[in-house]
Amino acid sequence: MALNQYKNMSVAKKEYKRVTVKSLVDMKKNGEKISMLTAYDYSMAKIVDAAKVDVILVGDSASNVMAGHETTLPITLDQMIYHASSVIRAIDRALVVVDLPFGSYQSDPKEALRSAIRIMKESGAHAVKLEGGAEIKESVKRILAAGIPVMGHLGLTPQSIYKFGTYTVRAKEEEEAEKLMEDAKLLEKLGCFGLVLEKIPAQLTKKVSESLTIPTIGIGGGKHADGQVLVVHDLLGMTHEFNPRFLRRYMNLYEEMGKAISNYVSDVKSQDFPNDEEQY
Ligand code: KIV
Numbered sequence: 001m002a003l004n005q006y007k008n009m010s011v012a013k014k015e016y017k018r019v020t021v022k023s024l025v026d027m028k029k030n031g032e033k034i035s036m037l038t039a040y041d042y043s044m045a046k047i048v049d050a051a052k053v054d055v056i057l058v059g060d061s062a063s064n065v066m067a068g069h070e071t072t073l074p075i076t077l078d079q080m081i082y083h084a085s086s087v088i089r090a091i092d093r094a095l096v097v098v099d100l101p102f103g104s105y106q107s108d109p110k111e112a113l114r115s116a117i118r119i120m121k122e123s124g125a126h127a128v129k130l131e132g133g134a135e136i137k138e139s140v141k142r143i144l145a146a147g148i149p150v151m152g153h154l155g156l157t158p159q160s161i162y163k164f165g166t167y168t169v170r171a172k173e174e175e176e177a178e179k180l181m182e183d184a185k186l187l188e189k190l191g192c193f194g195l196v197l198e199k200i201p202a203q204l205t206k207k208v209s210e211s212l213t214i215p216t217i218g219i220g221g222g223k224h225a226d227g228q229v230l231v232v233h234d235l236l237g238m239t240h241e242f243n244p245r246f247l248r249r250y251m252n253l254y255e256e257m258g259k260a261i262s263n264y265v266s267d268v269k270s271q272d273f274p275n276d277e278e279q280y
Contacts, residue, residue, distance in 0.1 A: 034227025045090035084123035112139035131157035133183025152187035156199035220246035
């Protein structure tokens with residue numbers, strides 16, 4: 001029997017009609033890796049959901065990818081709700097998690113709860129994600145107490161980019177790695193259902209993942225995470241300026257789309273488009 005057939009046999013894969021926060025914890029228990037991708041609009045979310053991605057993240061990376069900002073900081077709560085409700089209208093299967101944007105939860109737990117409630121009520125999303133550990137503990141508790149599932153996010157947290165100063169790998173030093181481990185355990189204890197680990201050493205991801213019963217989802221966190229997340233525009237090669245080591249591009253849509261669009265331009269100029277069959 002070929003080696004990869006054995007590999008397939010060892011994956012206890014269950015068909016989930018609808019992915020829930022409980023399914024994700026079950027997947028970890030059963031050794032099934034979790035797939036997560038971003039989507040910010042209806043058309044992309046339809047494709048991502050039909051491809052059976054388990055979790056769709058309406059990330060605040062929409063600030064970069066959709067709006068062209070340099071950081072995730074400018075996107076507003078209203079804009080996140082607009083993106084999230086477009087995604088929700090498209091999906092049949094995936095669990096939809098929405099980022100609480102910068103400034104909507106850091107000042108006090110009551111404001112954090114108000115922001116989370118707006119996302120759930122106005123978009124129909126299934127869960128929210130917040131960046132940080134002990135410093136946002138009270139906000140996480142308050143949101144969870146209202147019955148809203150929370151996903152944590154540790155390691156490189158892009159909303160703190162001006163504090164870090166760079167987008168390089170986090171928690172390489174022991175002190176920061178220890179703090180990350182403590183934060184991960186705290187978030188699990190508070191009741192978070194999962195945790196994004198961004199741009200940290202693979203061995204630290206392994207240690208954290210083995211210490212928790214909730215799933216870890218890595219982006220630049222290596223192969224030991226319980227699942228992986230990428231920005232869908234990066235995976236499809238629609239963005240081309242961004243080339244971190246962790247990114248695997250499955251297409252070069254930037255080039256493909258560019259070619260298609262310039263063919264259209266020349267067909268219009270040469271009066272090849274529309275032809276007799278393409279008119280009424
Ligand atoms: O906003 C986002 O896309 C994210 C992922 C990078 C995890 O938070």
